[in-house]
Amino acid sequence: MPRGRYSLHDPHDHTPLGxxxxxxxxxxxxxxxxxxxxxxxxxxxxxxxxxxxxLGRPLRLELHAANWQVRGAALHGVTWVRTDPTGEYAQEGNVAAHSFTGASPAFLIATSRLLRLAPGDRATRVRLVALTPPVLAPRTLDQSWALLKTEAHTTDTAPLVVEDYQVNDLETGEQHAVHLAGDVVLAAPGIELEDLESPPSAFT
Known part of the structure; x- marks a missing residue:
């Protein structure tokens, strides 16, 4: 069971976010x-x-940020409820999308599991609902993902297989790299792995 710590920062000016x-x-x-x-x-x-x-689909999602909470799942696309602590501003949403995304490294792992790409595959388009702090307001976006290569690195225990992805925002044209090892993000825009107590889990 991997356990560790990511540092988060603004991908543009590198301001620490937490x-x-x-x-x-x-x-x-x-x-x-x-x-x-x-x-x-x-x-x-x-x-x-x-x-x-x-299959990589979200069975259950629960996010908390500031005074907002979102619960969601894959249901007729993706469905969610966003609410404040009192429930006064609770809103339900549903979009014909594949999954969720957001600021957490968890969503990069989730999208890679959903797509299950192989090196050399054509870039795959995916529609996601983004939920980003501090207000977790939903926004639908389209990305394309391509797995450029996998590379095995020698470690003291077992080889560490690193996957290098190229992710494109299809609205803005912005392009960035994502590096994953099993169920851990090694590096991505705004994300750095600072501490890991045990090796990543390998997906079968």
Whole structure:
């Protein structure tokens, strides 16, 4: 069960945004990721709880940020409820999309599991609902993902297989690289892996 810490920063000016303390695990029915988010000074700012089925679809998503909460799942596309603590501003939403995305590294792992690309495959288009802090307002976007290469790195225990993806925002044309190893993000825009207590889990 990988457990560790990501540092989060603005991908454009590198302003520190905080840290995400996580643990995750694979199982016979899918994958679960749980994390707590803090400011650069250590104050709690939110949490992520994401469960995927064996095909990479979101069985259950629960996000907390500031005074907002979102619960969602794959249902007739993706369906969610966004609410404030009192429930006064609760809103339901549904979009014909493949999955969710957001600021957490968990969503990069989730999208890669959903697409299951192989090196050399044509870039695959995917529609996602983005939920980003601090207000978690939903926004539908289209990306394309391509797996450029996989490379095995020697470690003290077993080879570490690193996947290098190219991700394009199809609205803005912005392009960036994402580096994954099993169920851990090694590096991506705004994300750095700072600490990892055990090796990543390998997906079968």
């Amino acid at each position: 840290e995400e303390h996580f643990h995750c695990a694979t199982g016979p029915s899918g994958w679960r990721y749980v994390s707590q988010l803090t400011t650069p000074t250590g104050e709690h700012t939110g949490s992520v709880d994401l469960t995927l089925d064996e």
